[in-house]
Amino acid sequence: MAKKQKQLEVAFLGGVGEIGKNMTAICYGGDILIVDCGSTFPSVDDTPGIDLIIPDFAFIKDNIEKVKGILITHGHEDHIGGLPYLLSECGNIPIYGSALTIALIKHKLTEKKIQMPKMHAVKGGDVKSIGAFSIEFVSVTHSILGAFALSISYGGGVVFHTGDYKIDYTPVDGESIDLARIADIGNRGVTLMLGESTNVEKKGTTISEKEVGVTLEKIIETHTDKRIIIATFASNVNRVQQIVKICERVGRRVAFDGRSMVKISEIAKRLNMLDYEDNTVVDIEDIKGIQPEKLCIISTGSQGEPMSALTRMANGEDREVVIGDNDVVVISSQPIPGNEKAVYTLINNLYRRGAKVLYGSLEQLHVSGHACQDELKLMLSLVKPKFFIPVHGEFRHLKKHEELALNLGLKKENIKIADIGDRIAVDKKSMRFIDGVEAGEVYVDGDTNVDSLVIRDRKQLSTDGVVILLLNINVENRQLTSVDILSRGIVFEEEFLEQIKILVEDTFAASSYKNESDRGGLKNGVRRKVARVILNKLKQRPMILPLLMEQVKQDLTEEDDL
Numbered sequence: 001m002a003k004k005q006k007q008l009e010v011a012f013l014g015g016v017g018e019i020g021k022n023m024t025a026i027c028y029g030g031d032i033l034i035v036d037c038g039s040t041f042p043s044v045d046d047t048p049g050i051d052l053i054i055p056d057f058a059f060i061k062d063n064i065e066k067v068k069g070i071l072i073t074h075g076h077e078d079h080i081g082g083l084p085y086l087l088s089e090c091g092n093i094p095i096y097g098s099a100l101t102i103a104l105i106k107h108k109l110t111e112k113k114i115q116m117p118k119m120h121a122v123k124g125g126d127v128k129s130i131g132a133f134s135i136e137f138v139s140v141t142h143s144i145l146g147a148f149a150l151s152i153s154y155g156g157g158v159v160f161h162t163g164d165y166k167i168d169y170t171p172v173d174g175e176s177i178d179l180a181r182i183a184d185i186g187n188r189g190v191t192l193m194l195g196e197s198t199n200v201e202k203k204g205t206t207i208s209e210k211e212v213g214v215t216l217e218k219i220i221e222t223h224t225d226k227r228i229i230i231a232t233f234a235s236n237v238n239r240v241q242q243i244v245k246i247c248e249r250v251g252r253r254v255a256f257d258g259r260s261m262v263k264i265s266e267i268a269k270r271l272n273m274l275d276y277e278d279n280t281v282v283d284i285e286d287i288k289g290i291q292p293e294k295l296c297i298i299s300t301g302s303q304g305e306p307m308s309a310l311t312r313m314a315n316g317e318d319r320e321v322v323i324g325d326n327d328v329v330v331i332s333s334q335p336i337p338g339n340e341k342a343v344y345t346l347i348n349n350l351y352r353r354g355a356k357v358l359y360g361s362l363e364q365l366h367v368s369g370h371a372c373q374d375e376l377k378l379m380l381s382l383v384k385p386k387f388f389i390p391v392h393g394e395f396r397h398l399k400k401h402e403e404l405a406l407n408l409g410l411k412k413e414n415i416k417i418a419d420i421g422d423r424i425a426v427d428k429k430s431m432r433f434i435d436g437v438e439a440g441e442v443y444v445d446g447d448t449n450v451d452s453l454v455i456r457d458r459k460q461l462s463t464d465g466v467v468i469l470l471l472n473i474n475v476e477n478r479q480l481t482s483v484d485i486l487s488r489g490i491v492f493e494e495e496f497l498e499q500i501k502i503l504v505e506d507t508f509a510a511s512s513y514k515n516e517s518d519r520g521g522l523k524n525g526v527r528r529k530v531a532r533v534i535l536n537k538l539k540q541r542p543m544i545l546p547l548l549m550e551q552v553k554q555d556l557t558e559e560d561d562l
């Protein structure tokens, strides 16, 4: 029998060198725990037509019999978005998370018709024994309720994973970050800390969520004669709660708009995380009977998402809400890098329809859910880990977080910057890179997964078009009877087309096809030569597809238009 592995190994499947698709495997004593399983929203420029990017699950699939459970720190998409794909590929793995996290995952799996695994809703302070590990879930504050840090004990020590957090001393729901417990865990000794790095470039501390409430209250109180529409992240239940409370106080009804806003507020209400009186909330279909100045619509779409409620309103396509000069629209979020253009187009369109728009730096309309430098320092000082690996950041964030830890006295050799696919082994004395694991990105398009070659093709098609060369060949005498050229996204003059045809004929004549039936050689030769003349003449690199139409008959018919 193989000896049980007695060192801790941490394999990074996502969420390092990037902000998105967080996934880490923690291995000890022959058992594996997965922490988070997220997805990333693709950018149109880098990955055209792709709906979602998820981690490559090869390492998990290869070791599935060792996997004992999935711990989810909180319900944001970069921590749960990959779960439907992981579970459909790897089958039933038990999941642990807060009540809200579990409810959001259930909703996601139901929508995608994935069989429900065993799910365990846990509270802050709960301890669970899973395989070779004992896990304590520690409450932290973040921009979604029910967020945890994880203290994972194993035979040789303790791994402390911060999850996403900020230190909010005055949280809206009264549940604070459990600093006393974190200090206690630190005092007992933490071997390795994985710490989130999102806001490491920002000095000071993140402002409390309550401050946003103060700003929104002022706006609502100032615009007593207007209808108010506030767009924010549906998952930020605390912010939604603040808005609802202000509206109740000033006598406005509230309507939730947008699929995820309606769904998440329903889930939060059921879990007693969102509280309002019976007659406060009105269905968006029923707002017609309510005076505009007595109504506040809370909607999705603060990132300018194309299918969202606010984008529909801004484009004049929403059935329920027609924007006009009696509307004040509040964008209560910051554009996530990459979304700026969509957000500003949205704002322009709202202004065009006559609305007053309040957004971005104009006011304190949004606060981050992530810790800034002072909070990161406090966390490191309380946990006092022997070894440290910064996570949840692009490479520059991870380096900055390393710098910050060095300033606090951690030793250089006790900090490692990991990349996706890296595996790091930790024992009492040292931490080192060992053999990496199979890892990477998987692109989801509709119901299929596509690889990076497809993405490369799509980019090439979108920028330089495609040229299809049909070589009509009589197989009986192996003669080229004619060449047809079809193109999309690129235009040729008649004269240049003739030049290409002659080039194809010459290439055919010089090829070994006639004697050896070397189809591949012929196609490659044609592709290379035609690509070169097009590049020289037009300075373009279209995709070139030579097709050999090998036919017996002489009367070749033209292909259908492609």
Ligand SMILES: [Zn+2]
Binding pocket: 074, 076, 142, 164, 369
């Ligand atoms: Zn988060």
Ligand SMILES: [Zn+2]
Binding pocket: 022, 076, 078, 079, 164, 392
């Ligand atoms: Zn995150």
